Amino acid sequence: MFDSSQPADGVAVERRSPEAVFALLGDDIRVGIVRALGETPDEAVPFAELHRRVGVRDSGQFNYHLGKLRDVFVRRTDAGYELTHAGRQVVGAMYAGTFTADATVENVPIDDPCPLCGGGLVAEYADEVGRIRCSACDAFRNEFAFPPGSLDQFEPDALPGAFDRWMRHVLDGVVAGFCHLCAGRMDGRLVVDPPEEQIASLPAHVEYECARCGSVARVGPHGPATFHPAVQGFLYERGHDVRTDPSWRHDALGLPETTLRSTDPPEVAVTFGDERSSLTAVLGPDATVRSLERD
Template sequence: MDDAVIETLPPAEAFALVGDETRFAILEALAEADASVAFTELRERVGVRDSGQFNYHLRKLDGRFVAKDDGYRLTPAGRRLVGAVLSGGFTAEFDADPIPLDAGCPRCDTALAVRFEESRVFVVCDDCDYHVVHVDVPPAVVEDYERDAVPGVVDRWIKRFVTSLDYGICPFCDGRIDRSVPVRGDPDAPGWVAEYDYPAGVRDACRRCGFDATSGVPVQLLHRPAVVAFYHDHGVDLREQPLWAFDFEDDSTARVTARDPLRLAVDYHADGDTLTLTLDADLTVLDSRVA
Protein backbone atom coordinates (compact mmCIF):
# COMPACT_ATOMS: atom_id res chain seq x y z
CA MET A 1 0.00 0.00 0.00
CA ASP A 2 2.63 2.51 -1.06
CA ASP A 3 -0.04 5.09 -1.87
CA ALA A 4 -1.59 4.89 1.63
CA VAL A 5 1.30 6.75 3.30
CA ILE A 6 2.82 9.99 2.09
CA GLU A 7 5.70 11.91 3.66
CA THR A 8 4.65 15.50 4.30
CA LEU A 9 7.56 16.50 6.51
CA PRO A 10 11.15 15.25 6.07
CA PRO A 11 12.68 13.88 9.31
CA ALA A 12 15.37 16.57 9.44
CA GLU A 13 12.73 19.31 9.33
CA ALA A 14 10.66 17.55 11.99
CA PHE A 15 13.59 17.47 14.42
CA ALA A 16 14.45 21.08 13.59
CA LEU A 17 10.90 22.12 14.47
CA VAL A 18 11.01 20.58 17.95
CA GLY A 19 14.68 21.31 18.65
CA ASP A 20 13.78 24.69 20.12
CA GLU A 21 13.45 24.71 23.92
CA THR A 22 10.19 26.67 23.92
CA ARG A 23 8.55 24.42 21.35
CA PHE A 24 9.39 21.25 23.23
CA ALA A 25 8.13 22.90 26.44
CA ILE A 26 4.82 23.46 24.63
CA LEU A 27 4.63 19.79 23.73
CA GLU A 28 5.44 18.75 27.30
CA ALA A 29 2.77 21.08 28.71
CA LEU A 30 0.14 19.66 26.36
CA ALA A 31 1.22 16.10 27.22
CA GLU A 32 0.58 16.82 30.90
CA ALA A 33 -2.83 18.38 30.26
CA ASP A 34 -6.05 16.40 30.70
CA ALA A 35 -7.86 18.27 27.92
CA SER A 36 -7.35 20.95 25.28
CA VAL A 37 -5.62 24.05 26.65
CA ALA A 38 -6.49 27.64 25.74
CA PHE A 39 -3.79 29.86 24.28
CA THR A 40 -3.31 32.08 27.35
CA GLU A 41 -3.28 29.16 29.77
CA LEU A 42 -0.80 27.28 27.62
CA ARG A 43 1.49 30.30 27.42
CA GLU A 44 1.41 30.63 31.20
CA ARG A 45 2.18 26.94 31.68
CA VAL A 46 5.19 27.22 29.40
CA GLY A 47 6.30 30.45 31.10
CA VAL A 48 6.65 32.75 28.07
CA ARG A 49 5.63 36.36 28.73
CA ASP A 50 5.73 37.66 25.18
CA SER A 51 2.46 36.65 23.50
CA GLY A 52 3.78 37.29 19.99
CA GLN A 53 6.89 35.23 20.52
CA PHE A 54 4.86 32.40 22.02
CA ASN A 55 2.41 32.47 19.11
CA TYR A 56 5.33 32.24 16.67
CA HIS A 57 6.59 29.01 18.25
CA LEU A 58 3.10 27.56 18.60
CA ARG A 59 2.34 28.14 14.91
CA LYS A 60 5.50 26.22 14.00
CA LEU A 61 4.03 23.16 15.72
CA ASP A 62 0.42 23.65 14.64
CA GLY A 63 -0.88 21.07 12.22
CA ARG A 64 1.88 18.49 12.66
CA PHE A 65 2.51 18.09 16.38
CA VAL A 66 -0.26 20.28 17.79
CA ALA A 67 -3.93 20.53 16.75
CA LYS A 68 -6.48 23.22 17.60
CA ASP A 69 -10.18 22.76 18.37
CA ASP A 70 -11.61 24.35 21.54
CA GLY A 71 -8.00 24.86 22.56
CA TYR A 72 -4.66 23.25 21.76
CA ARG A 73 -3.87 19.55 22.10
CA LEU A 74 -1.21 17.12 20.96
CA THR A 75 -1.64 15.21 17.74
CA PRO A 76 -0.71 11.49 17.79
CA ALA A 77 2.64 12.49 16.22
CA GLY A 78 3.23 14.99 19.01
CA ARG A 79 2.42 12.47 21.71
CA ARG A 80 4.71 9.86 20.19
CA LEU A 81 7.53 12.40 20.01
CA VAL A 82 7.15 13.47 23.63
CA GLY A 83 6.88 9.85 24.75
CA ALA A 84 10.06 8.90 22.92
CA VAL A 85 12.03 11.71 24.58
CA LEU A 86 10.60 11.13 28.07
CA SER A 87 11.38 7.39 27.82
CA GLY A 88 15.04 8.35 28.19
CA GLY A 89 15.97 6.66 24.92
CA PHE A 90 17.56 9.89 23.65
CA THR A 91 18.62 11.58 26.86
CA ALA A 92 19.40 9.07 29.63
CA GLU A 93 21.63 6.14 30.45
CA PHE A 94 21.59 3.53 33.19
CA ASP A 95 23.77 3.99 36.25
CA ALA A 96 22.94 1.13 38.60
CA ASP A 97 24.62 -1.76 40.35
CA PRO A 98 23.84 -5.33 39.24
CA ILE A 99 20.75 -6.97 40.73
CA PRO A 100 21.09 -10.68 41.66
CA LEU A 101 18.30 -13.03 40.55
CA ASP A 102 16.79 -16.15 42.09
CA ALA A 103 17.51 -18.09 38.92
CA GLY A 104 20.43 -20.22 37.82
CA CYS A 105 22.40 -20.08 34.60
CA PRO A 106 21.12 -22.74 32.16
CA ARG A 107 24.72 -23.66 31.34
CA CYS A 108 26.51 -23.75 34.70
CA ASP A 109 23.73 -23.18 37.28
CA THR A 110 25.47 -20.14 38.81
CA ALA A 111 23.07 -17.43 39.95
CA LEU A 112 22.17 -14.93 37.22
CA ALA A 113 22.17 -11.15 37.60
CA VAL A 114 20.61 -8.17 35.85
CA ARG A 115 23.33 -5.79 34.69
CA PHE A 116 23.05 -2.33 33.19
CA GLU A 117 25.29 -0.64 30.64
CA GLU A 118 24.36 2.67 29.04
CA SER A 119 20.93 1.94 27.54
CA ARG A 120 21.31 -1.85 27.58
CA VAL A 121 20.09 -4.46 30.02
CA PHE A 122 21.79 -7.85 30.36
CA VAL A 123 20.67 -10.95 32.21
CA VAL A 124 24.01 -12.64 32.49
CA CYS A 125 25.98 -15.32 34.29
CA ASP A 126 29.15 -13.86 35.78
CA ASP A 127 30.85 -17.27 35.90
CA CYS A 128 30.56 -18.42 32.29
CA ASP A 129 29.52 -15.06 30.79
CA TYR A 130 26.44 -16.60 29.17
CA HIS A 131 23.90 -13.92 28.24
CA VAL A 132 20.31 -15.03 28.72
CA VAL A 133 19.01 -11.59 27.69
CA HIS A 134 20.72 -8.58 26.11
CA VAL A 135 18.45 -5.85 24.79
CA ASP A 136 18.15 -2.06 24.59
CA VAL A 137 15.68 -0.92 27.25
CA PRO A 138 14.73 2.76 27.61
CA PRO A 139 16.06 3.83 31.04
CA ALA A 140 12.79 5.54 32.03
CA VAL A 141 11.09 2.12 32.02
CA VAL A 142 12.45 1.44 35.51
CA GLU A 143 12.47 5.01 36.79
CA ASP A 144 9.40 4.85 39.05
CA TYR A 145 10.13 1.46 40.63
CA GLU A 146 11.96 0.29 43.71
CA ARG A 147 15.18 -1.63 43.08
CA ASP A 148 13.73 -5.05 43.92
CA ALA A 149 10.92 -4.54 41.37
CA VAL A 150 13.26 -3.69 38.48
CA PRO A 151 13.86 -7.27 37.22
CA GLY A 152 10.11 -7.83 36.90
CA VAL A 153 9.68 -4.56 35.01
CA VAL A 154 12.52 -5.46 32.64
CA ASP A 155 10.95 -8.89 32.08
CA ARG A 156 7.58 -7.34 31.15
CA TRP A 157 9.23 -4.84 28.80
CA ILE A 158 11.13 -7.62 27.02
CA LYS A 159 7.95 -9.69 26.65
CA ARG A 160 6.21 -6.74 25.02
CA PHE A 161 9.26 -6.28 22.79
CA VAL A 162 9.25 -9.94 21.70
CA THR A 163 5.50 -9.90 21.07
CA SER A 164 5.84 -6.85 18.83
CA LEU A 165 8.47 -8.66 16.76
CA ASP A 166 6.27 -11.75 16.48
CA TYR A 167 3.47 -9.56 15.13
CA GLY A 168 5.88 -8.25 12.51
CA ILE A 169 6.11 -4.68 13.84
CA CYS A 170 9.40 -3.02 14.76
CA PRO A 171 9.32 -1.95 18.44
CA PHE A 172 11.48 1.10 17.63
CA CYS A 173 10.07 2.64 14.44
CA ASP A 174 6.90 0.59 13.77
CA GLY A 175 8.36 -0.54 10.45
CA ARG A 176 7.75 -3.91 8.84
CA ILE A 177 9.74 -6.82 10.25
CA ASP A 178 11.18 -9.51 7.98
CA ARG A 179 11.66 -12.80 9.85
CA SER A 180 13.98 -15.64 8.97
CA VAL A 181 14.81 -18.91 10.74
CA PRO A 182 18.45 -19.91 10.12
CA VAL A 183 19.28 -23.55 10.90
CA ARG A 184 22.52 -24.67 12.51
CA GLY A 185 24.77 -26.45 10.05
CA ASP A 186 23.36 -24.75 6.96
CA PRO A 187 26.08 -23.09 4.83
CA ASP A 188 24.50 -19.65 5.15
CA ALA A 189 23.66 -19.89 8.88
CA PRO A 190 25.09 -16.89 10.80
CA GLY A 191 27.71 -17.48 13.47
CA TRP A 192 25.45 -16.64 16.41
CA VAL A 193 23.32 -19.75 15.77
CA ALA A 194 26.30 -22.01 16.49
CA GLU A 195 27.66 -19.71 19.21
CA TYR A 196 24.47 -20.10 21.26
CA ASP A 197 24.04 -23.78 20.33
CA TYR A 198 20.66 -23.10 18.75
CA PRO A 199 19.32 -25.91 16.53
CA ALA A 200 17.59 -23.03 14.76
CA GLY A 201 17.45 -19.34 15.55
CA VAL A 202 15.16 -16.43 14.81
CA ARG A 203 16.31 -13.26 13.10
CA ASP A 204 13.98 -10.25 12.92
CA ALA A 205 15.11 -7.35 10.73
CA CYS A 206 13.31 -4.05 10.23
CA ARG A 207 12.99 -2.77 6.66
CA ARG A 208 12.73 0.86 7.80
CA CYS A 209 15.30 1.55 10.51
CA GLY A 210 17.65 -1.42 10.10
CA PHE A 211 17.06 -2.78 13.61
CA ASP A 212 18.14 -6.42 13.82
CA ALA A 213 17.26 -8.85 16.62
CA THR A 214 18.25 -12.47 17.15
CA SER A 215 17.00 -15.12 19.56
CA GLY A 216 16.24 -18.79 20.00
CA VAL A 217 12.90 -20.18 18.86
CA PRO A 218 11.20 -21.10 22.19
CA VAL A 219 11.16 -17.60 23.68
CA GLN A 220 9.39 -16.25 20.59
CA LEU A 221 6.38 -18.49 21.23
CA LEU A 222 5.68 -17.91 24.92
CA HIS A 223 2.70 -15.66 24.20
CA ARG A 224 1.13 -18.05 21.68
CA PRO A 225 -2.30 -19.37 22.82
CA ALA A 226 -1.28 -23.04 23.09
CA VAL A 227 1.70 -22.19 25.30
CA VAL A 228 -0.23 -19.75 27.50
CA ALA A 229 -3.04 -22.30 27.98
CA PHE A 230 -0.60 -25.13 28.76
CA TYR A 231 1.11 -23.22 31.54
CA HIS A 232 -2.20 -21.83 32.80
CA ASP A 233 -3.48 -25.40 33.21
CA HIS A 234 -0.40 -26.03 35.36
CA GLY A 235 -0.92 -22.97 37.54
CA VAL A 236 1.73 -20.80 35.88
CA ASP A 237 0.90 -17.25 34.76
CA LEU A 238 3.35 -16.40 31.99
CA ARG A 239 2.88 -12.70 32.68
CA GLU A 240 4.53 -13.27 36.06
CA GLN A 241 7.01 -16.04 35.20
CA PRO A 242 10.24 -14.29 34.10
CA LEU A 243 11.95 -15.35 30.90
CA TRP A 244 15.08 -16.39 32.74
CA ALA A 245 13.09 -18.96 34.74
CA PHE A 246 12.84 -21.15 31.61
CA ASP A 247 15.60 -23.48 30.47
CA PHE A 248 15.74 -23.21 26.69
CA GLU A 249 19.36 -24.29 26.37
CA ASP A 250 19.46 -27.88 25.21
CA ASP A 251 18.46 -29.38 21.87
CA SER A 252 15.56 -31.27 23.43
CA THR A 253 13.72 -27.97 23.89
CA ALA A 254 13.83 -26.99 20.21
CA ARG A 255 14.87 -29.25 17.36
CA VAL A 256 14.78 -29.48 13.59
CA THR A 257 12.64 -32.43 12.47
CA ALA A 258 12.75 -31.79 8.70
CA ARG A 259 14.60 -29.42 6.39
CA ASP A 260 12.66 -29.42 3.11
CA PRO A 261 10.23 -28.03 3.97
CA LEU A 262 11.58 -26.84 7.31
CA ARG A 263 9.82 -28.24 10.34
CA LEU A 264 10.67 -27.47 13.94
CA ALA A 265 9.50 -29.05 17.18
CA VAL A 266 9.56 -27.07 20.42
CA ASP A 267 8.85 -28.56 23.85
CA TYR A 268 7.58 -26.81 26.97
CA HIS A 269 7.60 -28.69 30.28
CA ALA A 270 5.50 -28.36 33.44
CA ASP A 271 4.84 -30.83 36.27
CA GLY A 272 5.93 -33.84 34.23
CA ASP A 273 3.82 -32.92 31.20
CA THR A 274 5.21 -31.77 27.86
CA LEU A 275 3.61 -29.53 25.27
CA THR A 276 5.11 -30.07 21.80
CA LEU A 277 4.53 -27.54 19.05
CA THR A 278 5.25 -28.31 15.41
CA LEU A 279 6.24 -25.21 13.42
CA ASP A 280 7.01 -24.27 9.84
CA ALA A 281 9.64 -21.82 8.57
CA ASP A 282 7.42 -18.86 9.46
CA LEU A 283 6.98 -20.16 13.03
CA THR A 284 3.32 -20.87 12.31
CA VAL A 285 2.03 -23.53 14.71
CA LEU A 286 0.98 -26.52 12.60
CA ASP A 287 0.22 -28.86 15.48
CA SER A 288 0.23 -28.91 19.29
CA ARG A 289 0.15 -31.96 21.53
CA VAL A 290 0.41 -32.58 25.26
CA ALA A 291 1.92 -35.79 26.57
Protein backbone atom coordinates in the same frame (compact mmCIF):
# COMPACT_ATOMS: atom_id res chain seq x y z
CA MET B 1 15.77 4.61 4.54
CA PHE B 2 12.42 6.33 5.02
CA ASP B 3 9.56 4.74 3.18
CA SER B 4 8.01 6.87 0.47
CA SER B 5 5.81 4.14 -0.97
CA GLN B 6 2.22 4.90 -1.86
CA PRO B 7 -0.35 3.97 0.77
CA ALA B 8 -3.33 1.78 -0.04
CA ASP B 9 -6.47 3.30 -1.56
CA GLY B 10 -8.54 5.16 0.96
CA VAL B 11 -5.57 5.93 3.22
CA ALA B 12 -4.37 9.51 3.07
CA VAL B 13 -0.80 9.95 4.26
CA GLU B 14 1.12 13.15 3.92
CA ARG B 15 4.80 12.61 4.50
CA ARG B 16 7.23 15.33 5.46
CA SER B 17 10.97 14.94 5.40
CA PRO B 18 12.43 13.95 8.79
CA GLU B 19 14.91 16.83 8.48
CA ALA B 20 12.05 19.33 8.29
CA VAL B 21 10.11 17.67 11.11
CA PHE B 22 13.00 17.49 13.58
CA ALA B 23 14.20 20.99 12.67
CA LEU B 24 10.84 22.21 14.00
CA LEU B 25 11.89 21.20 17.51
CA GLY B 26 15.16 23.14 17.44
CA ASP B 27 13.79 25.88 19.65
CA ASP B 28 13.26 26.14 23.43
CA ILE B 29 9.80 27.69 23.16
CA ARG B 30 8.56 24.95 20.82
CA VAL B 31 9.91 22.20 23.05
CA GLY B 32 8.22 24.05 25.94
CA ILE B 33 4.88 24.01 24.11
CA VAL B 34 5.09 20.27 23.41
CA ARG B 35 6.12 19.59 27.01
CA ALA B 36 3.29 21.79 28.37
CA LEU B 37 0.69 19.95 26.30
CA GLY B 38 2.19 16.66 27.51
CA GLU B 39 1.27 17.60 31.11
CA THR B 40 -2.37 16.83 30.25
CA PRO B 41 -2.10 14.51 27.24
CA ASP B 42 -5.80 13.66 27.17
CA GLU B 43 -7.15 17.20 27.32
CA ALA B 44 -7.14 19.99 24.82
CA VAL B 45 -5.60 23.13 26.35
CA PRO B 46 -7.10 26.56 25.60
CA PHE B 47 -4.72 29.11 24.07
CA ALA B 48 -4.51 31.35 27.15
CA GLU B 49 -3.82 28.41 29.48
CA LEU B 50 -1.14 27.04 27.14
CA HIS B 51 0.46 30.49 26.93
CA ARG B 52 0.51 30.66 30.74
CA ARG B 53 2.05 27.16 31.07
CA VAL B 54 4.85 27.91 28.63
CA GLY B 55 5.56 31.22 30.35
CA VAL B 56 6.65 33.31 27.35
CA ARG B 57 5.82 36.99 27.81
CA ASP B 58 5.72 38.00 24.14
CA SER B 59 2.46 36.61 22.80
CA GLY B 60 3.44 37.35 19.18
CA GLN B 61 6.53 35.19 19.58
CA PHE B 62 4.50 32.48 21.35
CA ASN B 63 1.92 32.50 18.57
CA TYR B 64 4.60 32.28 15.90
CA HIS B 65 6.21 29.18 17.41
CA LEU B 66 2.86 27.53 18.11
CA GLY B 67 1.97 28.04 14.44
CA LYS B 68 5.18 26.30 13.37
CA LEU B 69 4.23 23.18 15.35
CA ARG B 70 0.67 23.08 14.04
CA ASP B 71 -0.36 19.93 12.16
CA VAL B 72 2.92 18.18 12.88
CA PHE B 73 3.29 17.96 16.67
CA VAL B 74 0.27 20.00 17.72
CA ARG B 75 -3.30 20.15 16.44
CA ARG B 76 -5.99 22.71 17.07
CA THR B 77 -9.47 21.58 18.05
CA ASP B 78 -12.59 23.49 19.11
CA ALA B 79 -11.55 23.07 22.75
CA GLY B 80 -7.97 24.26 22.29
CA TYR B 81 -4.62 22.67 21.44
CA GLU B 82 -3.55 19.05 21.81
CA LEU B 83 -0.64 16.83 20.80
CA THR B 84 -0.67 14.81 17.60
CA HIS B 85 0.60 11.22 17.63
CA ALA B 86 4.08 12.51 16.75
CA GLY B 87 3.84 15.08 19.56
CA ARG B 88 2.94 12.35 22.05
CA GLN B 89 5.90 10.32 20.85
CA VAL B 90 8.22 13.27 21.47
CA VAL B 91 6.87 13.64 25.02
CA GLY B 92 7.23 9.87 25.51
CA ALA B 93 10.85 10.06 24.38
CA MET B 94 11.49 12.88 26.85
CA TYR B 95 10.16 10.74 29.71
CA ALA B 96 11.93 7.60 28.54
CA GLY B 97 15.17 9.58 28.61
CA THR B 98 16.11 8.03 25.31
CA PHE B 99 17.96 11.16 24.30
CA THR B 100 19.21 12.43 27.61
CA ALA B 101 19.79 10.00 30.47
CA ASP B 102 23.00 8.16 31.17
CA ALA B 103 22.80 5.42 33.76
CA THR B 104 24.59 2.29 34.91
CA VAL B 105 23.45 -0.45 37.27
CA GLU B 106 25.86 -3.13 38.37
CA ASN B 107 25.22 -6.78 39.17
CA VAL B 108 21.83 -7.04 40.87
CA PRO B 109 21.59 -10.67 42.08
CA ILE B 110 18.54 -12.72 41.15
CA ASP B 111 17.23 -15.27 43.68
CA ASP B 112 16.57 -18.02 41.14
CA PRO B 113 19.34 -20.21 39.67
CA CYS B 114 20.42 -20.28 36.03
CA PRO B 115 18.09 -22.69 34.25
CA LEU B 116 21.00 -24.03 32.18
CA CYS B 117 23.72 -24.64 34.77
CA GLY B 118 22.30 -23.81 38.21
CA GLY B 119 24.76 -20.92 38.65
CA GLY B 120 23.93 -17.42 39.88
CA LEU B 121 21.91 -15.04 37.71
CA VAL B 122 22.48 -11.29 37.73
CA ALA B 123 20.85 -8.28 36.11
CA GLU B 124 22.90 -5.31 34.95
CA TYR B 125 22.53 -2.16 32.91
CA ALA B 126 25.00 -0.15 30.85
CA ASP B 127 24.95 1.85 27.61
CA GLU B 128 21.12 1.73 27.65
CA VAL B 129 21.15 -2.06 27.44
CA GLY B 130 19.56 -4.24 30.13
CA ARG B 131 21.11 -7.65 30.55
CA ILE B 132 20.09 -10.76 32.48
CA ARG B 133 22.92 -13.25 32.46
CA CYS B 134 24.42 -16.18 34.28
CA SER B 135 27.62 -15.40 36.15
CA ALA B 136 28.79 -19.02 35.78
CA CYS B 137 28.05 -19.98 32.17
CA ASP B 138 28.08 -17.99 28.93
CA ALA B 139 24.99 -19.72 27.58
CA PHE B 140 22.22 -17.91 29.48
CA ARG B 141 22.21 -14.29 28.39
CA ASN B 142 19.34 -11.94 27.47
CA GLU B 143 20.20 -8.46 26.19
CA PHE B 144 17.80 -5.75 25.08
CA ALA B 145 17.50 -1.97 24.93
CA PHE B 146 15.77 -0.59 28.02
CA PRO B 147 14.72 3.07 28.35
CA PRO B 148 17.09 4.78 30.82
CA GLY B 149 14.33 7.10 32.03
CA SER B 150 12.44 4.07 33.41
CA LEU B 151 15.33 2.88 35.61
CA ASP B 152 14.68 5.10 38.61
CA GLN B 153 11.05 3.99 38.79
CA PHE B 154 12.21 0.70 40.31
CA GLU B 155 14.14 -0.24 43.44
CA PRO B 156 17.29 -2.21 42.53
CA ASP B 157 15.85 -5.55 43.70
CA ALA B 158 12.78 -5.01 41.47
CA LEU B 159 14.90 -4.31 38.40
CA PRO B 160 15.45 -7.90 37.19
CA GLY B 161 11.68 -8.46 37.07
CA ALA B 162 11.12 -5.10 35.37
CA PHE B 163 13.79 -5.90 32.77
CA ASP B 164 12.18 -9.25 32.07
CA ARG B 165 8.66 -7.81 31.73
CA TRP B 166 9.98 -5.09 29.41
CA MET B 167 11.75 -7.71 27.27
CA ARG B 168 8.51 -9.67 26.98
CA HIS B 169 6.57 -6.49 26.21
CA VAL B 170 8.97 -5.66 23.36
CA LEU B 171 8.89 -9.23 22.08
CA ASP B 172 5.08 -9.14 22.13
CA GLY B 173 5.08 -6.25 19.65
CA VAL B 174 7.83 -7.80 17.55
CA VAL B 175 6.00 -11.15 17.29
CA ALA B 176 2.85 -9.19 16.30
CA GLY B 177 4.89 -7.72 13.43
CA PHE B 178 5.79 -4.19 14.60
CA CYS B 179 9.23 -2.68 15.07
CA HIS B 180 9.98 -1.66 18.67
CA LEU B 181 11.93 1.36 17.45
CA CYS B 182 10.01 2.86 14.52
CA ALA B 183 6.65 0.98 14.48
CA GLY B 184 7.48 -0.24 10.97
CA ARG B 185 6.55 -3.65 9.70
CA MET B 186 8.63 -6.51 11.03
CA ASP B 187 8.73 -10.03 9.64
CA GLY B 188 10.16 -13.06 11.36
CA ARG B 189 12.24 -15.81 9.83
CA LEU B 190 13.67 -19.01 11.17
CA VAL B 191 17.43 -19.24 10.69
CA VAL B 192 19.21 -22.61 10.98
CA ASP B 193 22.54 -22.35 12.83
CA PRO B 194 25.53 -24.59 12.11
CA PRO B 195 26.91 -26.20 15.34
CA GLU B 196 29.80 -23.73 15.70
CA GLU B 197 27.37 -20.76 15.69
CA GLN B 198 24.75 -22.20 18.03
CA ILE B 199 23.82 -20.35 21.21
CA ALA B 200 22.83 -22.60 24.15
CA SER B 201 22.95 -25.57 21.71
CA LEU B 202 19.86 -24.33 19.88
CA PRO B 203 19.85 -25.59 16.26
CA ALA B 204 18.12 -22.42 15.02
CA HIS B 205 17.13 -18.93 16.04
CA VAL B 206 14.41 -16.52 15.00
CA GLU B 207 15.30 -13.19 13.48
CA TYR B 208 12.86 -10.31 13.13
CA GLU B 209 13.94 -7.53 10.82
CA CYS B 210 12.27 -4.17 10.35
CA ALA B 211 11.53 -3.45 6.70
CA ARG B 212 11.82 0.28 7.38
CA CYS B 213 14.62 1.10 9.83
CA GLY B 214 16.52 -2.19 9.51
CA SER B 215 16.63 -2.97 13.24
CA VAL B 216 16.92 -6.65 14.07
CA ALA B 217 15.66 -8.65 17.07
CA ARG B 218 17.03 -12.14 17.69
CA VAL B 219 15.39 -14.71 19.95
CA GLY B 220 15.38 -18.50 20.48
CA PRO B 221 12.53 -20.44 18.78
CA HIS B 222 10.83 -20.99 22.16
CA GLY B 223 10.32 -17.18 22.35
CA PRO B 224 7.57 -16.87 19.73
CA ALA B 225 6.22 -20.32 20.69
CA THR B 226 5.33 -18.99 24.17
CA PHE B 227 2.95 -16.48 22.58
CA HIS B 228 0.76 -19.30 21.26
CA PRO B 229 -2.35 -19.70 23.46
CA ALA B 230 -2.03 -23.50 23.59
CA VAL B 231 1.53 -23.22 24.92
CA GLN B 232 0.49 -20.55 27.43
CA GLY B 233 -2.37 -22.78 28.60
CA PHE B 234 -0.12 -25.84 28.86
CA LEU B 235 2.39 -23.95 31.02
CA TYR B 236 -0.37 -22.30 33.06
CA GLU B 237 -1.80 -25.69 34.01
CA ARG B 238 1.66 -26.49 35.38
CA GLY B 239 1.69 -23.42 37.58
CA HIS B 240 3.51 -21.02 35.30
CA ASP B 241 2.03 -17.82 33.89
CA VAL B 242 4.26 -16.69 31.02
CA ARG B 243 2.78 -13.20 31.17
CA THR B 244 3.83 -12.50 34.76
CA ASP B 245 6.42 -15.06 35.92
CA PRO B 246 10.03 -14.31 35.02
CA SER B 247 11.26 -16.07 31.91
CA TRP B 248 14.22 -17.68 33.70
CA ARG B 249 11.76 -19.46 36.03
CA HIS B 250 9.72 -20.59 33.06
CA ASP B 251 12.88 -22.16 31.67
CA ALA B 252 13.43 -23.83 35.04
CA LEU B 253 10.25 -25.87 34.48
CA GLY B 254 12.38 -27.78 32.05
CA LEU B 255 14.04 -25.98 29.18
CA PRO B 256 11.98 -26.59 26.07
CA GLU B 257 13.79 -29.02 23.84
CA THR B 258 14.31 -27.60 20.36
CA THR B 259 14.97 -29.95 17.46
CA LEU B 260 15.51 -29.32 13.78
CA ARG B 261 12.84 -31.00 11.64
CA SER B 262 13.92 -29.64 8.28
CA THR B 263 16.66 -27.39 6.96
CA ASP B 264 15.11 -26.33 3.67
CA PRO B 265 12.53 -24.99 4.22
CA PRO B 266 13.55 -24.50 7.85
CA GLU B 267 11.30 -26.06 10.47
CA VAL B 268 11.88 -26.64 14.19
CA ALA B 269 9.94 -28.40 16.91
CA VAL B 270 9.89 -26.87 20.40
CA THR B 271 8.74 -29.29 23.10
CA PHE B 272 7.45 -28.05 26.47
CA GLY B 273 6.84 -30.36 29.43
CA ASP B 274 8.42 -33.69 30.35
CA GLU B 275 8.18 -37.46 29.66
CA ARG B 276 4.77 -37.68 31.32
CA SER B 277 3.08 -35.01 29.22
CA SER B 278 4.38 -32.65 26.61
CA LEU B 279 3.27 -30.15 24.01
CA THR B 280 5.29 -29.59 20.86
CA ALA B 281 4.94 -26.43 18.79
CA VAL B 282 6.25 -26.70 15.24
CA LEU B 283 7.58 -23.44 13.76
CA GLY B 284 7.84 -22.87 10.02
CA PRO B 285 10.10 -20.59 7.95
CA ASP B 286 8.24 -17.43 8.99
CA ALA B 287 8.70 -18.36 12.68
CA THR B 288 5.00 -18.77 13.37
CA VAL B 289 3.53 -21.91 14.97
CA ARG B 290 2.44 -24.22 12.14
CA SER B 291 1.05 -27.07 14.16
CA LEU B 292 0.83 -28.51 17.68
CA GLU B 293 1.51 -32.05 18.82
CA ARG B 294 0.39 -33.39 22.21
CA ASP B 295 1.94 -36.36 23.91
